[in-house]
Amino acid sequence: MVNDVVVSVLLIGGALMSLAAGIGLVRFPDLLSRMHAATKPQVLGLLLLLLALAVENENWLLVPVLVLCWVFQLLTSPVSAHMVGRAGYRTRHLRRDLLTLDELDDVVARAAESHPPRPDRTGGTGREDDGGRA
């Protein structure tokens, strides 16, 4: 009985995090803000759902698998968020009018001045750096 209550609270909590992601995706104004909603609430949401599974199953051998699920989520979710965010920033899929401060912009502009774009590169915006080779 107590277990059922705990499990239902955890499941509803996890589901609410999915709802948060959904609302964020619809309501936030640009790509980068939406990335926050799309990648972050699941870290907590998945934790709550996995905890619910662990409580429900009462089998300690399941716990390492659940821990593994969460650890891989922890390892992969920031990387995917970073890759999309980085690509979005570089291809200027962001609304600068929504930014109160952009400390990367000056750095990129300075880098572009000291390393003018090579003429052989077509389609470049003249603002790319070396793609992380440094």
Next chain:
Amino acid sequence: MNRRHIPLVTELPLVIWLVLVWGALWQDFSPGTLLFGAVIAYVVVNFFYLPPVELTGRFNVLWLVPFLGRFLFQLVTASVEVFWLAVTRGPRLRNAVVAVALRSHSDFLVTATGHAISLIPGSLVLEVDRSTSTLYLHCLNVRSAEDAEAVRRDVRATEAWLIRVMGSARDLAALRAEEARR
């Protein structure tokens, strides 16, 4: 193929991790399973060659527990905050790209810090400058210079915790000196 030979001690954390993954996937931690897992892990580590991750040689479990507690607390509060922002502010949100200079120059620690702050909702690593250990973060709901300063303080606090848990002795000494000066 021309590959540098890596001593087994350097690979050991990876091998142990792979054995634990093997046990977890079989849901069986009996000696036979673990032994077979160790054989497979050794083969995998040597066959699918990756450059070794350079750990710092320090790991303090006593600092890890409060760090995880702080992390979970921030995870819950920040998740609720993003939920609240999505519902109340939505399209009227103001963000910022904030540069945060970290103390450590270890790739491992910069990656760990970037991961930890990316997992907490509200901040996202856009770009990393390895030469100066600077993270460029996209942060939700930053409306003033004070908010940006708060983000910087917060990220550097997270880094300080990670240095205490697994930073190199040099980073730790630098951190201690910085705290003593304050």
